């Protein structure tokens with residue numbers, strides 16, 4: 001593996017007795033989409049703000065391109081904050097021009113409009129933007145200085161499913177440009193879609209890390225099958241220790257074909273059958289005992 005772009009070692013941040021971040025270590029490779037996941041209060045924002053050079057760690061080290069980070073990292077990163085105030089009475093285009101004026105070197109506004117799909121509402125007042133449009137503008141602002149790393153702090157929270165998917169397309173686009181993306185999210189499907197590597201934190205500590213596929217393979221070797229309970233004889237369910245949950249029976253199996261053959265041989269109807277592999281939501285539940293968005 002090549003040298004990481006960012007190397008974090010034994011990083012901690014304490015606020016009096018609160019260990020917001022507690023001796024975490026991980027690395028981020030250039031060009032990767034790196035996901036930091038965890039429930040409310042897990043320490044994601046605190047970690048990201050230390051990486052961005054905004055707050056100082058209590059202890060531990062952050063090395064960027066082989067050197068300890070300094071405030072100069074600001075020139076090489078772009079940040080989409082969860083809550084950025086936009087200037088009232090400015091249009092989207094004027095907002096981009098305003099932010100571009102803060103930097104000596106910027107990418108062209110035209111390229112940002114294209115990458116972030118802003119063309120349809122360029123002349124609209126910031127106050128009239130939908131949630132999805134606003135997030136696209138905030139992403140464009142984060143990209144204005146052509147950063148090497150883009151930090152996205154829960155960029156799709158509060159967006160409807162279609163707007164979330166549209167935003168994922170943009171993230172894939174900027175990744176294809178070779179940028180490194182650091183993403184925090186509450187949404188496991190988002191992490192599964194976008195991230196090459198994820199770190200799951202809870203109570204300031206790392207509880208798992210790896211690619212989504214590695215994590216799922218590490219923790220699950222079975223798929224879930226669900227059938228309406230009316231199709232399955234109670235004795236059969238008991239014999240195989242299948243879980244009856246109200247009007248549905250959950251069957252966990254390593255071999256779907258074998259289980260289907262068994263069901264058919266017992267005369268069970270397969271109408272309403274639903275087969276599902278474990279996903280990151282299931283993993284989170286398994287690791288923490290609660291769902292990510294509880």
Ligand SMILES: Nc1ncnc2c1ncn2[C@@H]1O[C@H](COP(=O)(O)OP(=O)(O)OP(=O)(O)O)[C@@H](O)[C@H]1O
Pocket residue numbers: 015018019020021038039040041042043044045046047
């Ligand atoms: N400035 C601060 N002073 C005291 N405690 C803080 C401060 N900032 C964060 N904390 C505490 O540190 C812990 C981690 O907070 P953090 O905001 O990093 O979590 P998070 O994972 O980003 O949560 P969320 O998903 O809700 O944004 C929480 O218990 C929080 O209350």
